[in-house]
Amino acid sequence: MHTITVGCTAMAGVLQSDDEGYDTSPLRYHGDVDAMPGLLDFAVNVQGSAPPPWLRDRLAATLDGLARYPSAAHDAAARAAVARRHARSPDEVLVLAGSAEGFALLPALRPRRPVVVHPGFTEPEAALRGAGLDVTRVHTDEATGHRLDPGAVPGDADLVVIGNPTNPTGVLHPAAAIRALARPGRVLVVDEAFADALPGEPESLAGECALPGLLVLRSLTKTWALAGLRAGYALGAPDLIARLAAPRPQWPVGTIALEAVLACSEPAAVAEAERAAHALIAARAAQAAALAAVVGVTVLPGQAPYLLLRLPDGHGARVRGELRAAGIAVRRGDTFPGLGPDHLRVAVRPPEQVARLVDALSTALSPVLHEIEVPA
Structure with missing residues (x-):
């Protein structure tokens, strides 16, 4: 690397x-x-x-309520469903207009030395560079199967972004290697957009509550055929979630997307x-x-x-x-x-x-x- x-x-x-x-x-x-x-x-x-019929029906049932603004109660219900799914508390959940919104919010964390592990999804670097930040790229190598070497990440990096499994290589990094990137004063962003496409969600850190600075981003786009809806969520410590959400406008996630997050987080959907x-x-x-x-x-x-x-x-x-x-x-x-x-x-x-x-x-x-x- x-x-x-x-x-x-x-x-x-x-x-x-x-x-x-x-x-x-x-x-x-x-x-x-x-x-x-x-x-x-x-x-x-x-x-x-297209989404499965049961999900289409569930989303269609919200249409008659679109004259009303998205409600705090609906957002709370979606956060509670996600929290139960990952054995976390609702204040550790931020419902997003797609996980890409989570990357767009990263500059709100005010990193000084952001690092993105590549090859990987490029939106995090695009968002950081678009905010005027210099980004350090840490490259994995095909010769080593694109495996992560935690020691290749600069010690002074205060924000590190990595996908698991990584897009486009498809490599699933051991959770222990990801954990090795965490340290006080650093935000560790793990893009788990494809984690639910692997049986048992191996190596996922979505349920990890004790790791300092961990921020996990999830998407509903892939498994549920909802790319046009934009629905996902972030998981992290309440103070980190609050910092990430600080620049968002009022009503950042629409009613249909809130219902999608709620529905897809329920036990039958999981x-x-x-x-x-x-x-x-x-x-x-x-x-x-x-x-x-x-x-x-x-x-x-x-x-x-x-x-x-x-x-x-x-x-x-x-x-x-x-x-x-x-x-x-x-x-x-x-x-x-x-x-x-x-x-x-x-x-x-x-x-x-x-x-x-x-x-x-x-x-x-x-x-x-x-x-x-x-x-x-």
């Missing part, structure tokens, strides 16, 4: 470079840009095309998510095997509901273009710090869709097969 400090610059434009030579606008590039209408979507990590996680992990294993059988495709180790692929050197952009021409959207990898144009991220999808991806990849890579050494 290695560290680099990146200065703050504007993030407008397309693949614009700052004075340090770093692309800045890609920090705000996400899979929805790749997943244009009409394409088979492997770019966005949302499971399913049990349903657990069943879905078991099915998802089996589908992931089958998809990884199918993709690994394509000559020229390297499937990197991971456990999340997406796979990071590496293609032959210099062919990533061309292959991505050919996949798009074949009607398939994948997530480009070169907008993630630490990855390059030959990396692709693909979501876990049903077998018939995976078969289309495998066929399209095989076709796109066939011109370079003679350049690739196939083990005997």
